Amino acid sequence: MADPSDSKGPNPRGRAYHKGNVAADLREAAERILAAENLENVSVRRLAREVGIAPANFYNHFNNLDELLAKIASASLDQAITRAVTTWSGHGSKPELLIASATEFIQFCLRNKQLMRLMLRRREHVDGDEYDDVSARSLMEVTRFIYGDVSEVASSGPNFEKHGMAIGYIALTYGFALILADGRFSLDGEDEVQLSKFVRNGILPFLDGSAAAILAAGNEGPHPSD
Structure with a gap:
């Protein structure tokens, strides 16, 4: 299949590059493509054309395309965690604040579906120490907010028996983002009240x-919004 960049000319800005800004420009180009097109459109050739360098020069800054994509995924997930921690510092009960942060994350994913694919689905692109560290921080912060003391988690990792709610919360939040992005439900993701x-x-x-209580009763039971 032809590279989508074949019809594009050299860098329209005509910038003279020097060591130190090419890596940042390659990353910005990848982020622009993810925002406007599909993950599959991000290629070394396309990025090189976008910033006006030879494709071989890409490898002076990244070992491969997956390394660049992993950095984008890691930074985006890290920003999402920071937003959640900020939300949790607000006023309200823990359930209310957890729902608020989940809603914010899901809305971000719906507005950035290709980035969401990179963060949550494409493990072949995002394996690596940096992404694993950010993922560990995600679980750490959720565990800290729900349980308070995370010294045990910091030293030995999550205990699936003791910290199951934190793991379940992350799984539910990621799962909701994925099924809504796939259009499984007729829901306007831009409608904050509905979402x-x-x-x-x-x-x-x-x-x-x-x-x-709902399961024990054997029926739908009281609706949480009632």
């Missing part, structure tokens, strides 16, 4: 204990 209600109804029963 928040959807997330609340899906996550709150697992946070406030009503899921167990």
Whole structure:
């Protein structure tokens, strides 16, 4: 298949590059493509054309394309964690703040679907120490907010018996982002009220204990939004 960049000429800005800014420009070019096109359109040849360098020069800055994509995924996930921590510092109950941060993350994913694919789906692109470290931080921060003391997690990793709610919360949040991005439900992701209600109804029963009551009763039970 022809490279999508074949129809593009050299860098239209005509910038003279020097050592130190090419890597940043390659990353910015990749982020622009992810924002406007598809992940599959990001290639070494395309990026080289976007910034006006020879394709071989790409490898002076990154070992391969996956390294660049991993850096983008890691930075985006790290920013998402920082936003969540900021949300959790606000006023409200823990369930309410967890729902708020999940809604924010899901809305970000719906607005940046190709970036979401890179962060949550394409493990072949994002394996590596940097991404693994950010993923570990994600679990650490969720565990810290839910349970308080994370000294045990910091020293030995998560205990799936003791910290299951943190792991489950991350799984639910990621899962909601993926199914909504796939269009499994007729939902306007830009409608914050509608999205928040959807997330609340899906996550709150697992946070406030009503899921167990619903299952025990053998029926739908009280709706979390009632």
